[in-house]
Amino acid sequence: MIKKQNQIKRNSPSDVKRVLAMQRLFTVTAAVAVLMGAAIVITLGARLIAKAGRFAISANSQNTVVPIISTEPETTTSIVYQTEKLADDELSDNYWGPLDELPEDSIKTHTHNEIHGIYIGSCSALDSAIELCNNSELNAVVIDIKNEWGIPFNCSNETARQIGYVWDAYDIDEVIAKCHENNILVIGRIVSFNDCTAAEHFPERSIRDKDGNTLLFSNESSHPFLSPYNKDNWDYLISIAEEAASHGLDEIQFDYVRFPAGSTTTGSSPYYGEDSTTPSKSAAINRFLQEARIRIQDKLGVPVSADIFGIVLTSGLDAANIGQDFTTLGMTGIDSCCPMTYPSHYALGTKIGGHTFDYPDKEPYMLVYSVLQACKNTFSQTGFTNVRPYLQAFTASYIGAGNYMDYGYAQINTQIKALHDLGMNEYILWDPNCRYPAGSYDGDMSVSDD
Numbered sequence: 001m002i003k004k005q006n007q008i009k010r011n012s013p014s015d016v017k018r019v020l021a022m023q024r025l026f027t028v029t030a031a032v033a034v035l036m037g038a039a040i041v042i043t044l045g046a047r048l049i050a051k052a053g054r055f056a057i058s059a060n061s062q063n064t065v066v067p068i069i070s071t072e073p074e075t076t077t078s079i080v081y082q083t084e085k086l087a088d089d090e091l092s093d094n095y096w097g098p099l100d101e102l103p104e105d106s107i108k109t110h111t112h113n114e115i116h117g118i119y120i121g122s123c124s125a126l127d128s129a130i131e132l133c134n135n136s137e138l139n140a141v142v143i144d145i146k147n148e149w150g151i152p153f154n155c156s157n158e159t160a161r162q163i164g165y166v167w168d169a170y171d172i173d174e175v176i177a178k179c180h181e182n183n184i185l186v187i188g189r190i191v192s193f194n195d196c197t198a199a200e201h202f203p204e205r206s207i208r209d210k211d212g213n214t215l216l217f218s219n220e221s222s223h224p225f226l227s228p229y230n231k232d233n234w235d236y237l238i239s240i241a242e243e244a245a246s247h248g249l250d251e252i253q254f255d256y257v258r259f260p261a262g263s264t265t266t267g268s269s270p271y272y273g274e275d276s277t278t279p280s281k282s283a284a285i286n287r288f289l290q291e292a293r294i295r296i297q298d299k300l301g302v303p304v305s306a307d308i309f310g311i312v313l314t315s316g317l318d319a320a321n322i323g324q325d326f327t328t329l330g331m332t333g334i335d336s337c338c339p340m341t342y343p344s345h346y347a348l349g350t351k352i353g354g355h356t357f358d359y360p361d362k363e364p365y366m367l368v369y370s371v372l373q374a375c376k377n378t379f380s381q382t383g384f385t386n387v388r389p390y391l392q393a394f395t396a397s398y399i400g401a402g403n404y405m406d407y408g409y410a411q412i413n414t415q416i417k418a419l420h421d422l423g424m425n426e427y428i429l430w431d432p433n434c435r436y437p438a439g440s441y442d443g444d445m446s447v448s449d450d
Helices: 002-010 013-057 090-096 126-134 158-162 172-181 196-201 231-245 281-300 316-322 364-374 409-421
Strands: 116-121 140-146 185-191 251-255 304-309 336-340 350-352 355-357 390-392 427-430
Touching: 090 281, 116 126, 116 185, 126 140, 126 172, 140 231, 158 231, 172 185, 185 231, 231 251, 231 281, 251 281, 281 304, 281 316, 336 390, 350 364, 355 364, 364 409, 390 409, 409 427
Parallel strands: 116 140, 116 427, 140 185, 185 251, 251 304, 304 336, 390 427
Antiparallel strands: 350 355
């Protein structure tokens, strides 16, 4: 009976009203909580998105605040900009030390110039070169900043002066000013490791045998070579380039960026170190060009280029022997490389692209076209340096009667035609005597100006 009365009491009208009121209050409270929770989630989401946006905008700046799961900010190191395209090379880093890393805001963007040039050495042919440029497609001259025998401008480099390597053949400021007045670009050529004077003065920096004896090389006029493995040699060459660039040159071009070709006069082998700890020859050349690119192109904004043997474009064996591996050299970040595709430099009977060149010097168009066509897939890849061939503008009578022909305007211009047929526009003409026939040098073979 007691239980029944209690049950009746709990179910009284007043109790029911109170229960219903409490239910309504609970429902309202729950709805408000849900709305407040949604508002909080939306607000937090907006803040995270805003922070992420600020991070994306400032990701290249120093001391960037990065949003993480926790609410505590985390400070990152400065973003480093690198123009490296070659894979990391631990062996090279251990041997020479790692390459310099430059902050993005210290990199000077250089301008690539489309070059149609001629080599004029120590500038004795400057006036005739300017006249030729003003009346043709030519727009640039290559002058010697440092050749095999010395430095023909008033250079202040301490090492060069120490070995008596400097003489006043021309005033670099006057030459550059005169060319620029005629809208002609000036490229400074620097002969690199083929430097017998420096090698004799600093035998410890020359290429030597395992006993420390300086070696002479038969195919290099029986002269010694500076070692491309030696960083003091790198600094010597790059510092000359830096000084020359400060005068307003439009490009620095390193020639003889290679090891000597052929054997030594004594038959002794060069010794560069133990195989397990010594990088390859091509790694040495590539690292030198990377150092030069960083110090000249990246820091000064002056384009860097390198001259290479034409044979290395189609011969891996020759490339390994002299350290000019075209496939990796082209990824060092330099502005351009200049293969010397001279027909006279190829052996009689050379076979390229299914064609046999019985007398390569007599087929200038076909030789240049075949060599560059054979490696076009390599230099057309993304990130590869610009390829600007050196073309033969001299008569190679030294290869013997019947093996050569006279090179005049037509023979030079047909090589330019070969480039155009491959979709290439840049070139430099080479004549060691710096004498070039009149002509437009536009690759048009419909009219002969010879």
